[in-house]
Amino acid sequence: MANFINGIDVSRWQGPDINWQKVKAAGNLFSYVKATEGTAYSSKFINMGKKQATDAKAAGLKIGYYHFSHPSAANGVEKDATAEANYFLKIVKTFPAFNFPLVLDFEDKAMLLSKDDSQKWIIQFQKVIQDAGFQFMLYSYASYLNSHLPTAHTLGQIPLWLAQYPKTFDINKFPPNPKGWTGWDIWQYFDKGKPNGVPGKACDMDIMTKDFFGKY
Numbered sequence: 001m002a003n004f005i006n007g008i009d010v011s012r013w014q015g016p017d018i019n020w021q022k023v024k025a026a027g028n029l030f031s032y033v034k035a036t037e038g039t040a041y042s043s044k045f046i047n048m049g050k051k052q053a054t055d056a057k058a059a060g061l062k063i064g065y066y067h068f069s070h071p072s073a074a075n076g077v078e079k080d081a082t083a084e085a086n087y088f089l090k091i092v093k094t095f096p097a098f099n100f101p102l103v104l105d106f107e108d109k110a111m112l113l114s115k116d117d118s119q120k121w122i123i124q125f126q127k128v129i130q131d132a133g134f135q136f137m138l139y140s141y142a143s144y145l146n147s148h149l150p151t152a153h154t155l156g157q158i159p160l161w162l163a164q165y166p167k168t169f170d171i172n173k174f175p176p177n178p179k180g181w182t183g184w185d186i187w188q189y190f191d192k193g194k195p196n197g198v199p200g201k202a203c204d205m206d207i208m209t210k211d212f213f214g215k216y
Contacts, residue, residue: 004171004207005029008195009066009188010052012045015200018052020059022197030062030208032103032161035095037068038079039087046091053096062216064100065092066139071121072112081121085128099216101135103161107144115150122155137161137185145178156180159212163188163204171207185212 007030008023023031033053035046049065056063067088070079092102104125113121122138129136139161149155162184164175169189177183186208193205 003210005210005213007031007061007186007206007208008193008198009204009206010034010198012048013201014052014198014203016048016051017199018055019197019199020056020061023056023195024059024061026196028061028195030064030100030206030213031056032064032066032100032206033095034105035065035067036084036088036091038070039083041091050095053098057096062099062213063096064098064103065095066103066105068105068108069121069125070108070110071106071118072108072110078113078117078121081124082128085125089129089132089134101137101159102129103137103139104129105139107140107163111148113148115148115153118148119150119153119155122158126158135159139163139186139188140178142176142178145180149178149180151179153180156182160184161186161188161206163191165189165191185209 006028008028009032010018011034033049035049053063067084069084072078104122106122126136137159141163160181162175166189175187186206188204188206190205192202194202
């Protein structure tokens with residue numbers, strides 16, 4: 001995988017006691033850490049994410065943060081993209097300095113917004129992040145984006161972290177891009193990884209393009 005860099009992403013499920021030296025020794029050079037969800041994430045989980053990021057950075061990995069969004073409530077009421085983005089910013093500013101763009105995890109199964117409103121929600125979240133001086137990235141599945149965005153959406157220039165889990169991972173067989181995108185910068189290819197050093201539940205495994213890794 002000469003053109004790609006291996007990494008993992010973690011959340012509360014992996015716990016606070018990851019041995020990041022072992023993770024790095026296994027060939028993983030970056031990690032994305034879950035920082036927030038919605039507009040009210042448990043302080044216990046926030047502190048766990050902060051420790052994961054601190055330890056990963058101390059072990060020499062490049063790090064980034066992601067926010068799991070809830071664009072709509074169960075009753076169909078739209079939740080505020082600005083509020084979620086500002087909450088994300090508030091928390092990550094208390095975390096260790098990060099290398100990569102801030103990520104909006106856009107995959108909520110309770111999504112009830114229209115396709116046009118979903119696009120507007122992402123654009124507003126992006127605006128808040130960028131107005132604060134940070135770069136922005138989107139995480140999702142091709143099938144989800146194809147189902148929840150207009151066919152002729154305007155988001156294809158946003159850097160993409162694509163989730164797609166083939167039965168057998170083959171670096172020469174890339175996943176199909178969602179409509180509007182011509183490629184991805186990170187591919188989350190496996191959700192049941194058990195790399196050496198991760199004691200909790202299985203974690204997600206990723207590859208990042210070497211160009212994207214080198215850019216940051």
